[in-house]
Amino acid sequence: MKHANESLAEKRQRLLLRELEVVQAAIERAASAPDGASGVPSDWSAKLYKWREDIRNSLRPLVDRAA
Numbered sequence: 001m002k003h004a005n006e007s008l009a010e011k012r013q014r015l016l017l018r019e020l021e022v023v024q025a026a027i028e029r030a031a032s033a034p035d036g037a038s039g040v041p042s043d044w045s046a047k048l049y050k051w052r053e054d055i056r057n058s059l060r061p062l063v064d065r066a067a
Contacts, residue, residue: 013062016059017062023055028052
């Protein structure tokens with residue numbers, strides 16, 4: 001088992017990092033899709049990128065510890 005010796009905190013970190021990857025991918029798809037194709041208005045693209053950066057920056061310590 002790959003993660004058999006993980007502590008609860010390490011498991012939580014790993015799951016949070018996976019969730020972050022999923023959220024970032026969804027934001028990236030929505031922000032880069034042609035206007036209307038993703039259901040997200042084009043004026044939201046900047047907001048989506050800002051949110052993605054906010055997420056990255058707030059979780060940076062977690063990512064650094066997990067690396």
